[in-house]
Each structure stands twice: as structure tokens, then as C-alpha cells.
Amino acid sequence: MSLGGSATEQDGVLVGKLFGSVGMIWKADEKLFDAVLGAASMAVQSGKHPGQLKDDVTSPGGTTIAGIHELEKNGFRGTLMNAVVAAAKRSQELSQELKRLRPIKIKHVS
Structure with missing residues (x-):
């Protein structure tokens, strides 16, 4: 923020x-x-x-690659991918719930 x-x-x-x-x-x-x-x-x-x-x-043996190595060793990429998939799935679920709760307006034609 x-x-x-x-x-x-x-x-x-x-x-x-x-x-x-x-x-x-x-x-x-x-x-x-x-x-x-x-x-x-x-x-x-x-x-x-x-x-x-x-x-x-990055350079071999440098500080950046050392940090990246730790992230990869602990499954950061997979964790990040799983988080994005879970958020997208939940977004779809919430969208479906909202559609079920939203009243449908019907226009009467005379």
C-alpha cells in the first residue's frame, strides 16, 4: 500500500x-x-x-541468485502459481454466488 x-x-x-x-x-x-x-x-x-x-x-555466486535460489528451493514459484489459481477459482465462485443472489428484473411488454 x-x-x-x-x-x-x-x-x-x-x-x-x-x-x-x-x-x-x-x-x-x-x-x-x-x-x-x-x-x-x-x-x-x-x-x-x-x-x-x-x-x-544475475551473476553466479551473487546475492540476487542466492535469494532466488532460496525462493525456488522452498517452492516459491509453485506456491505463487497455486495462489493465483486459488484466487481465480474463488473469484469465479463469488461471481456465481452473486448471480444467484441478484434478483432478476423482468420487463412486461404491453
Whole structure:
């Protein structure tokens, strides 16, 4: 979470409570978002697979590859994929529940 320019600290507390009730949140300095945007732009503009980009920017025995190794060793990629699939499945379930609960309006033609 990062508050926009017109958001107050009270807004941040409210948003933190809302999102915190369904998951974990982190407050991040907005200046850190550019690095993520840069990585995403690199993947899109280069046309390379993210795995290839990872290989291009890490060095053997370096700190980044050591961190990636720990993530992979502990099943991070599979866990992340499972989380996305579970969220998509639950979204579909909620959509179906909403359709069942929403009253159907019928127009009478005279």
C-alpha cells in the first residue's frame, strides 16, 4: 500500500483495516514502485521470457541468485502459481454466488 498525494493518514488506516481483514499488507514508499515498473517494462519491451531476463541480470555466486535460489528451493514459484489459481477459482465462485443472489428484473411488454 502506498498513499496517493491527496490521501490522509486516516485514509491509510482505513484502507489498512479493510485490506488487512482479508490478507497481509505492506506500506511501501512510492519511490520503490519505479523499480518494479522498470522490471515489468524490461520484460515487455525485450520480448524475452522473465527467466531469461533473470539469467541476464544475475551473476553466479551473487546475492540476487542466492535469494532466488532460496525462493525456488522452498517452492516459491509453485506456491505463487497455486495462489493465483486459488484466487481465480474463488473469484469465479463469488461471481456465481452473486448471480444467484441478484434478483432478476423482468420487463412486461404491453
